[in-house]
Amino acid sequence: xxxxxxxxxxxxxxxxxxxxxxxxxxxxxxxxxxxxxxxxxxxxxxxxxxxxxxxxxxxxxxxxxxxxxxxxxxxxxxxxxxxxxxxxxxxxxxxxxxxxxxxxxxxxxxxxxxxxxxxxxxxxxxxxxxxxxxxxxxxxxxxxxxxxxxxxxxxxxxxxxxxxxxxxxxxxxxxxxxxxxxxxxxxxxxxxxxxxxxxxxxxxxxxxxxxxxxxxxxxxxxxxxxxxxxxxxxxxxxxxxxxxxxxxxxxxxxxxxxxxxxxxxxxxxxxxxxxxxxxxxxxxxxxxxxxxxxxxxxxxxxxxxxxxxxxxxxxxxxxxxxxxxxxxxxxxxxxxxx
Amino acid sequence: xxxxxxxxxxxxxxxxxxxxxxxxxxxxxxxxxxxxxxxxxxxxxxxxxxxxxxxxxxxxxxxxxxxxxxxxxxxxxxxxxxxxxxxxxxxxxxxxxxxxxxxxxxxxxxxxxxxxxxxxxxxxxxxxxxxxxxxxxxxxxxxxxxxxxxxxxxxxxxxxxxxxxxxxxxxxxxxxxxxxxxxxxxxxxxxxxxxxxxxxxxxxxxxxxxxxxxxxxxxxxxxxxxxxxxxxxxxxxxxxxxxxxxxxxxxxxxxxxxxxxxxxxxxxxxxxxxxxxxxxxxxxxxxxxxxxxxxxxxxxxxxxxxxxxxxxxxxxxxxxxxxxxxxxxxxxxxxxxx
DNA sequence: TTGTAGGCGTTATCAA
DNA sequence: TTGATAACGCCTACAA
Numbered sequence: 001x002x003x004x005x006x007x008x009x010x011x012x013x014x015x016x017x018x019x020x021x022x023x024x025x026x027x028x029x030x031x032x033x034x035x036x037x038x039x040x041x042x043x044x045x046x047x048x049x050x051x052x053x054x055x056x057x058x059x060x061x062x063x064x065x066x067x068x069x070x071x072x073x074x075x076x077x078x079x080x081x082x083x084x085x086x087x088x089x090x091x092x093x094x095x096x097x098x099x100x101x102x103x104x105x106x107x108x109x110x111x112x113x114x115x116x117x118x119x120x121x122x123x124x125x126x127x128x129x130x131x132x133x134x135x136x137x138x139x140x141x142x143x144x145x146x147x148x149x150x151x152x153x154x155x156x157x158x159x160x161x162x163x164x165x166x167x168x169x170x171x172x173x174x175x176x177x178x179x180x181x182x183x184x185x186x187x188x189x190x191x192x193x194x195x196x197x198x199x200x201x202x203x204x205x206x207x208x209x210x211x212x213x214x215x216x217x218x219x220x221x222x223x224x225x226x227x228x229x230x231x232x233x234x235x236x237x238x239x240x241x242x243x244x245x246x247x248x249x250x251x252x253x254x255x256x257x258x259x260x261x262x263x264x265x266x267x268x269x270x271x272x273x274x275x276x277x278x279x280x281x282x283x284x285x286x287x288x289x290x291x292x293x294x295x296x297x298x299x300x301x302x303x304x305x306x307x308x309x310x311x312x313x314x315x316x317x318x319x320x321x322x323x324x325x326x327x328x329x330x331x332x333x334x335x336x337x338x
Numbered sequence: 339x340x341x342x343x344x345x346x347x348x349x350x351x352x353x354x355x356x357x358x359x360x361x362x363x364x365x366x367x368x369x370x371x372x373x374x375x376x377x378x379x380x381x382x383x384x385x386x387x388x389x390x391x392x393x394x395x396x397x398x399x400x401x402x403x404x405x406x407x408x409x410x411x412x413x414x415x416x417x418x419x420x421x422x423x424x425x426x427x428x429x430x431x432x433x434x435x436x437x438x439x440x441x442x443x444x445x446x447x448x449x450x451x452x453x454x455x456x457x458x459x460x461x462x463x464x465x466x467x468x469x470x471x472x473x474x475x476x477x478x479x480x481x482x483x484x485x486x487x488x489x490x491x492x493x494x495x496x497x498x499x500x501x502x503x504x505x506x507x508x509x510x511x512x513x514x515x516x517x518x519x520x521x522x523x524x525x526x527x528x529x530x531x532x533x534x535x536x537x538x539x540x541x542x543x544x545x546x547x548x549x550x551x552x553x554x555x556x557x558x559x560x561x562x563x564x565x566x567x568x569x570x571x572x573x574x575x576x577x578x579x580x581x582x583x584x585x586x587x588x589x590x591x592x593x594x595x596x597x598x599x600x601x602x603x604x605x606x607x608x609x610x611x612x613x614x615x616x617x618x619x620x621x622x623x624x625x626x627x628x629x630x631x632x633x634x635x636x637x638x639x640x641x642x643x644x645x646x647x648x649x650x651x652x653x654x655x656x657x658x659x660x661x662x663x664x665x666x667x668x669x670x671x672x673x674x675x676x
Numbered sequence: 677t678t679g680t681a682g683g684c685g686t687t688a689t690c691a692a
Numbered sequence: 693t694t695g696a697t698a699a700c701g702c703c704t705a706c707a708a
Contacts, residue, residue, distance in 0.1 A: 007481060009685055020695045025687060035693060050477070055457040056394040057685030060700040076423060081414050088440075098452065100438055102423075116435065119393040139388070143345060227619055247679095261625040283566055287599040289627055347701055357677045363703060373677060395701035577685045
C-alpha cells in the first residue's frame with residue numbers, strides 16, 4: 001500500500017469520492033447545487049483526508065478572499081483593542097476574516113502594510129483617521145479597494161467613515177473644565193503631526209480657550225507620543241513651569257494615567273492640587289485613583305458599525321457612508337471645581 | 339490611446355520593459371541574476387506601472403510565503419502586546435511578515451485559526467503555551483509546519499519552545515511572601531483549564547504552601563478570567579471570606595490591578611491591611627499605587643528569541659530547541675512584611 | 677544573462 | 693446535477 005503523506009488537494013478528494021474537482025468545489029462553496037447523495041460522499045472524503053482548501057489558490061481563482069485588512073497605529077495600549085475586537089467579531093459573523101497590522105504611528109510603514117494587505121487580496125480595508133498621503137488614496141482608488149476610515153467622523157471626505165468629532169468632543173470637555181472655574185489650563189497632547197485625532201482634540205481645547213476669551217499664549221501645550229511614561233514626564237515639566245496649572249487636560253487616558261502617577265510620586269493631591277482629564281475612557285480609567293474624568297468613546301459600537309458598513313461597501317449594497325457616533329463626558333473624581 | 343486601468347501584472351511589466359516575465363521575476367526576487375542594465379529598465383517599468391506582486395500567485399508558485407502566523411489568547415490587555423511587538427520587529431528584520439489572530443482563550447477557535455493560517459501558507463507558527471488537543475499537533479506535524487511555543491519553557495515537549503517556568507517562578511515569589519511572615523494567603527488565579535501558564539502559576543503557589551508545611555485546605559483560591567473587573571470582584575469575595583487574608587497573590591498583573599482598585603474602594607490600605615502581588619510586570623505595574631510587587635517576565639527578549647529560533651527552524655538551520663529565559667521578582671510597595 | 681513553458685490548487689464557464 | 697477545461701499571476705527548471 002502506497003499511501004501519500006503529502007497535503008491533500010481538491011484532486012485527491014475528487015478521486016477519493018469518485019467525482020470531478022468541480023463537484024467537490026461546489027460541495028464546499030455552493031452545496032445546494034449538489035445532490036445530497038454525492039455531497040455526503042464528498043464530505044466523507046474531505047474528512048477522511050483531512051482536506052483544507054488552499055487559501056491562495058482559492059483567492060486566485062475566485063478573486064475574492066473574504067478577508068478584511070485593518071491597520072492600527074499601535075497594539076501596545078488598549079486604545080484600539082476593544083474597537084478592533086468588536087470589529088473582528090462582527091466581521092466573523094458576516095463570514096469575513098480579519099488581518100491586523102500595526103504601523104507604529106509611522107506613515108511609511110502604514111503605506112507598506114496597505115500594499116501588503118492589498119497584495120494579499122484583502123476585499124476591504126479599515127484605516128484609522130484620514131491624515132495620510134494622497135498617493136495612498138490614489139493607490140486604493142485605482143485598485144478599487146473599499147476602505148473605511150474609523151475613529152473620526154469625516155462627512156466631507158470621499159471615503160466612508162465611522163467615528164466621532166474629536167475636536168467638538170474635546171471642546172465640550174474643555175468648556176466644562178473652564179466653566180468649573182479653571183483659568184490655568186495646561187495640555188498634554190499626542191503628537192499632532194500626521195494624527196488628525198490628536199490634532200482635533202488639541203484644537204477642541206484651543207477652540208474653547210479662545211471662545212472663552214483667553215489667549216493661546218497662556219495655554220501651555222506639550223506634545224508627546226501616547227505612552228504612559230511620557231504622560232508622567234510631561235506632567236512634571238508642566239508643574240515646574242512658571243505658572244502651575246490648576247488642571248491638566250490630556251490627549252488620551254494613557255497620558256492621563258502617566259500624569260496621575262507622577263503627580264502621586266511628587267506628592268500632589270489630585271484633584272485638590274491639580275485636576276487631570278483624559279480621553280477615550282479605556283477600561284483602566286475608572287480603576288485609576290482617583291477615577292479619571294474623561295470622554296467616553298463607544299469603541300465597541302464603532303467597531304461593529306465599521307464592520308457592517310465596510311461589508312456593505314464590498315457587497316455593493318451601499319455606497320460611501322459617514323456614521324457619526326455620540327461621545328459623552330464621564331465625570332469622575334480627577335476633575336474638581338476650582 | 340487606449341490605456342488599461344486594470345491592475346498591472348508581471349506580464350504588463352515584462353511587455354513594458356521589453357523582456358520576459360522570467361526576467362522581471364528575477365529582478366524582484368534574485369536581482370543578482372540579472373544584468374544591471376536590464377534590471378534598471380525593468381524597475382523603471384515597475385515604478386511606472388505601480389506594480390505590486392500578487393501575493394497569492396507568488397505563494398502558489400513558490401510554495402513559500404515568508405509569513406509567520408501567531409495566535410495569542412487575547413489582544414485586549416497588555417500581556418502579550420510587548421512580546422508580540424518584539425516578535426514582529428525581529429521577524430521584519432529577517433524578511434518575514436507576521437499575521438496575528440486572537441483566540442479569546444477558546445481552544446476550538448484557536449484550532450480554526452491555525453487551519454486558517456496554514457491554509458494561507460504560513461511558513462511557521464507561534465503559539466502560546468502547550469495545552470491543546472493532540473489532533474492539532476498531529477495536523478501541524480502532518481503538514482510539516484514549524485511551530486514555536488512561547489510563554490512556557492517546555493524541555494520535555496517535542497516542539498520548540500521559548501519561555502520560562504511559570505510554576506517555579508511563581509513558587510519563588512510565594513516562598514518570598516511566606517518568608518515575610520504571611521500565613522493567611524489567598525489566590526486569584528486565571529482559569530486553569532486549558533491554560534498551562536495559569537495552571538503552572540497556581541501550582542507554584544501550592545508547591546510553596548505545602549513545602550512550608552501548610553494545608554491546601556487553608557489556601558483559598560478563586561479562578562477567574564484575566565480581566566481587571568474580575569480581579570476586583572474576586573478581591574471582594576476573598577475579603578468577605580471567613581478569614582481575611584493578609585496577602586492576595588494574583589495570577590497576573592491585570593487581576594492584581596483589579597484587586598487593588600476594589601481594595602481602595604472598600605477602604606483597605608495596601609499593603610498595610612492586605613498585600614497584593616502580580617505576575618508579568620506589565621507597564622502598568624509600576625504605575626499603580628502602591629506600585630505592584632510582581633514577577634518580571636522578559637517579554638521583549640522572549641519575542642526576539644522566538645522569532646529568531648522559529649526562522650531557524652524554517653530555514654532548517656536548526657532543529658527543535660528549548661530556550662529558557664530568566665524571570666525575576668520585582669519588589670515594589672504592594673507587598674509588606676507581616 | 678535571458679527566454680520558454682509547465683505547474684501551483686482553485687473557481688467558474690460552458691456543455692452535456 | 694455533473695464534468696471538462698480555461699483562467700488566475702507567478703516562479704522555476706530547463707534550454708538557448
